[in-house]
Amino acid sequence: MTAVVSAPGAPARPTVIDRIGAAHIPLAAVLLLYPAFASDFFLTQIGGYSLIFGMIGLSLMVLAGYGGMVSLAQITVAGIAGYAVAILGLNNSGVHGFGWPWWIVVPFAVLLAATASALIGWIAVRTEGIYTIMITLAIATAAFYFAQQNYTIFNGFPGFNGLRAPEFWGVNWRDPVPFYYLCLGCAALAYAAVLYCSRSTFGLTLQAIRDNPRRMRAIGYHVTAHKVFAWFLAGLIAGLAGVLLIWFNGRVSPGTINVAAAINVLVIAVIGGLKHPVGPFLGAVVVVLMQTFAIDIVGAERFNTLIGLVFLAIVFVSPDGLLGLWSRLKPHLAQQPLRSGP
Amino acid sequence: MKLHRRSLLALALATGLTAPSLALAQDDTIKIGLLATFEGPFTVLGEDGERGAMTAVEELGGTAGGKKIEIVKGSSDASPDSAVRAARKLVEQDGVKVLVGPLSGDEGIAVKDYAKTQPGVTFLNGASAAQDTTFRDPAENFFRFGTDGAQWMAGLGTYAFNDKGYKTVAVVAEDYSFPYTQVFGFMAEFCKAGGKVPSKSWVPIGNKDYSSVIAALPDDVDAIYVALGGADAVNFLTQYQQSGGSAPLVGGSITVDQTVLTSQGKTREVLIGTPAAGPTADTNDAPAWLAFTEAYKKQPNAFPSPSLFAHAYYINMKAAILGLNEVNGDVSDGGAKLREALAKLSFDTPTGKVSLDKNRNAIADIYLTEVVEGPDGNLLNKLIKVVPQVNQTLGIEEAEFKALGAVSRDNPSCE
Numbered sequence: 001m002t003a004v005v006s007a008p009g010a011p012a013r014p015t016v017i018d019r020i021g022a023a024h025i026p027l028a029a030v031l032l033l034y035p036a037f038a039s040d041f042f043l044t045q046i047g048g049y050s051l052i053f054g055m056i057g058l059s060l061m062v063l064a065g066y067g068g069m070v071s072l073a074q075i076t077v078a079g080i081a082g083y084a085v086a087i088l089g090l091n092n093s094g095v096h097g098f099g100w101p102w103w104i105v106v107p108f109a110v111l112l113a114a115t116a117s118a119l120i121g122w123i124a125v126r127t128e129g130i131y132t133i134m135i136t137l138a139i140a141t142a143a144f145y146f147a148q149q150n151y152t153i154f155n156g157f158p159g160f161n162g163l164r165a166p167e168f169w170g171v172n173w174r175d176p177v178p179f180y181y182l183c184l185g186c187a188a189l190a191y192a193a194v195l196y197c198s199r200s201t202f203g204l205t206l207q208a209i210r211d212n213p214r215r216m217r218a219i220g221y222h223v224t225a226h227k228v229f230a231w232f233l234a235g236l237i238a239g240l241a242g243v244l245l246i247w248f249n250g251r252v253s254p255g256t257i258n259v260a261a262a263i264n265v266l267v268i269a270v271i272g273g274l275k276h277p278v279g280p281f282l283g284a285v286v287v288v289l290m291q292t293f294a295i296d297i298v299g300a301e302r303f304n305t306l307i308g309l310v311f312l313a314i315v316f317v318s319p320d321g322l323l324g325l326w327s328r329l330k331p332h333l334a335q336q337p338l339r340s341g342p
Numbered sequence: 343m344k345l346h347r348r349s350l351l352a353l354a355l356a357t358g359l360t361a362p363s364l365a366l367a368q369d370d371t372i373k374i375g376l377l378a379t380f381e382g383p384f385t386v387l388g389e390d391g392e393r394g395a396m397t398a399v400e401e402l403g404g405t406a407g408g409k410k411i412e413i414v415k416g417s418s419d420a421s422p423d424s425a426v427r428a429a430r431k432l433v434e435q436d437g438v439k440v441l442v443g444p445l446s447g448d449e450g451i452a453v454k455d456y457a458k459t460q461p462g463v464t465f466l467n468g469a470s471a472a473q474d475t476t477f478r479d480p481a482e483n484f485f486r487f488g489t490d491g492a493q494w495m496a497g498l499g500t501y502a503f504n505d506k507g508y509k510t511v512a513v514v515a516e517d518y519s520f521p522y523t524q525v526f527g528f529m530a531e532f533c534k535a536g537g538k539v540p541s542k543s544w545v546p547i548g549n550k551d552y553s554s555v556i557a558a559l560p561d562d563v564d565a566i567y568v569a570l571g572g573a574d575a576v577n578f579l580t581q582y583q584q585s586g587g588s589a590p591l592v593g594g595s596i597t598v599d600q601t602v603l604t605s606q607g608k609t610r611e612v613l614i615g616t617p618a619a620g621p622t623a624d625t626n627d628a629p630a631w632l633a634f635t636e637a638y639k640k641q642p643n644a645f646p647s648p649s650l651f652a653h654a655y656y657i658n659m660k661a662a663i664l665g666l667n668e669v670n671g672d673v674s675d676g677g678a679k680l681r682e683a684l685a686k687l688s689f690d691t692p693t694g695k696v697s698l699d700k701n702r703n704a705i706a707d708i709y710l711t712e713v714v715e716g717p718d719g720n721l722l723n724k725l726i727k728v729v730p731q732v733n734q735t736l737g738i739e740e741a742e743f744k745a746l747g748a749v750s751r752d753n754p755s756c757e
Contacts, residue, residue, distance in 0.1 A: 041434040045427070092455070148546055149517070151751065157518040158422070158448045161455055251452060255421025292431055295417055303417070304381055
């Protein structure tokens with residue numbers, strides 16, 4: 001994923017493949033062909049679920065990796081979109097369920113989530129480092145308890161059930177294969193947007209602000225506005241993932257947005273690595289596989305211990321997560337042919 | 343990017359290759375899913391549920407319909423989402439055709455909804471006791487051989503009004519579907535007898551500070567009905583006692599169980615004499631119950647007496663195995679024969695005969711108890727009387743019962 005650098009004196013225009021990044025083509029092929037050899041369970045419960053949590057992790061990666069702001073409220077933003085779909089669309093709980101069509105509800109929910117994210121960001125950007133984490137954790141916790149205790153809007157502890165993905169173009173989008181492609185499409189869109197954004201003027205400015213806010217302010221940039229806009233963009237991604245998440249679960253309740261879920265998103269981003277947008281998706285695959293199958297490996301009593309140990313091992317070996325692991329191994333692998341030559 | 347491509351390819355290949363092989367079950371074993379709370383606030387209860395289920399498996403020789411039973415466990419954290427995710431994994435990945443679980447109220451409603459999308463799988467409830475798991479909008483393939491939270495209250499309202507002489511009672515309960523169901527069961531009888539409930543306080547699960555709840559309790563009530571579980575009950579009782587409260591208590595089914603009665607401190611004095619009701623009683627001396635207690639104690643880390651969670655999982659697991667015995671372990675028809683057998687199944691449990699109604703919910707005996715000090719100074723739930731064969735509508739005509747409305751914070755009401 002290195003940026004294309006042209007040799008001086010040879011101003012060749014980058015080809016289409018260079019622009020996309022050569023490694024993306026086989027990756028896309030594998031992801032597109034995945035339904036051909038995966039069971040329904042692996043398609044939705046592992047594939048779809050990883051893509052959804054990868055997107056929520058991606059929204060955190062945007063803030064933490066490019067903006068230097070670690071947020072624990074990303075699951076809250078996703079939850080806001082989820083609750084909006086449950087309340088404005090149709091549900092089985094007999095509370096609200098205004099029955100708006102999906103093509104109004106979904107954009108509305110995503111925009112609402114992004115606006116909420118910008119508001120959270122507006123509060124959080126006044127702080128730095130650990131205080132940002134604390135303030136977003138406080139917001140996530142408050143949102144969880146509010147959703148759990150408020151019955152007039154959020155229907156309290158049970159939340160809303162019977163939420164269905166829409167059916168259009170003759171396809172039920174919650175069937176395993178369509179749902180996988182829906183998640184893949186949304187994730188690819190978010191991924192490409194983040195890649196594009198990171199190289200845009202805004203993205204570069206944001207990274208400069210991360211590295212030295214005081215100097216950027218002196219040059220004349222509006223630091224707060226840039227940060228808040230980053231929160232808005234991250235909110236768009238998290239909101240979209242939130243809509244997919246509640247279609248995936250078929251329900252939304254305070255348990256969807258509790259503190260454990262908030263920490264889960266942070267774990268996904270840290271395990272995967274914050275240096276590149278592909279990191280959170282890698283992290284999500286590892287975390288989802290571990291959380292699904294650890295109970296088969298060590299039994300019901302200690303499976304959370306195993307999950308914790310694996311995460312600890314990854315972070316211990318490589319503080320930059322799985323991405324960092326690769327960048328450490330790469331030089332060694334490259335030298336291998338030289339060493340083993342005749 | 344090389345690692346990403348390779349690792350994803352390897353991952354995809356590995357998952358694609360392993361998925362079908364994992365789903366293959368051998369012919370001479372039968373897989374039964376066991377879904378309980380092995381994480382989160384109800385871990386202790388979930389582990390006791392597992393002990394109960396394993397007691398049933400061992401009692402019946404570890405075989406069902408001539409096939410060896412293989413238990414596949416799934417874990418939830420008491421939230422509906424996690425219960426559905428664990429159930430999906432057991433059904434769609436491990437390929438279980440019979441699933442026993444879950445444990446908590448709203449989990450049961452969520453798994454019932456999921457059961458509707460899996461008509462080829464037979465679900466038996468664990469210990470989840472919300473009313474609408476089976477009463478409203480039930481699933482054809484979801485069975486509950488344990489009773490619900492309203493049934494557990496049978497006899498308590500009448501006893502509190504007539505024998506204890508409580509005319510007005512304030513309610514303090516946790517804020518989710520199981521306590522709603524318990525309060526409903528209590529008030530159905532208590533209000534009918536002429537009692538009044540002027541105030542209801544709903545507190546979130548895991549609440550630590552009850553000072554505002556205690557301050558809001560009316561002074562002129564005869565007793566307080568408390569439907570809190572585990573640490574919540576201990577916290578409330580301690581703080582109520584410290585703040586000088588002296589009103590007698592009436593207990594929900596899990597309020598005065600052994601986890602609360604064994605706690606230290608002055609709560610003991612508050613608790614003695616508290617009437618409660620539920621599907622089990624500590625001082626039950628029926629031979630079947632004593633035999634069950636002995637079998638249960640062989641499980642690792644067992645309590646001195648099985649909790650109602652062990653009891654509920656035991657009964658449902660036993661029903662599953664008895665049903666499988668009747669069809670010789672044959673679920674190749676999508677479990678249709680098994681469900682037919684289960685619907686007709688009636689058997690003797692450690693707590694009397696159990697059979698199902700048309701919504702596949704149990705009709706069984708309920709125990710009215712009162713907290714007493716045992717001979718060695720321990721607090722015990724002494725058996726007062728057995729209310730025989732309580733059905734889900736509490737003996738009320740079904741249409742009339744349905745007209746009372748779904749249980750909620752505000753229903754029922756008799757101020």
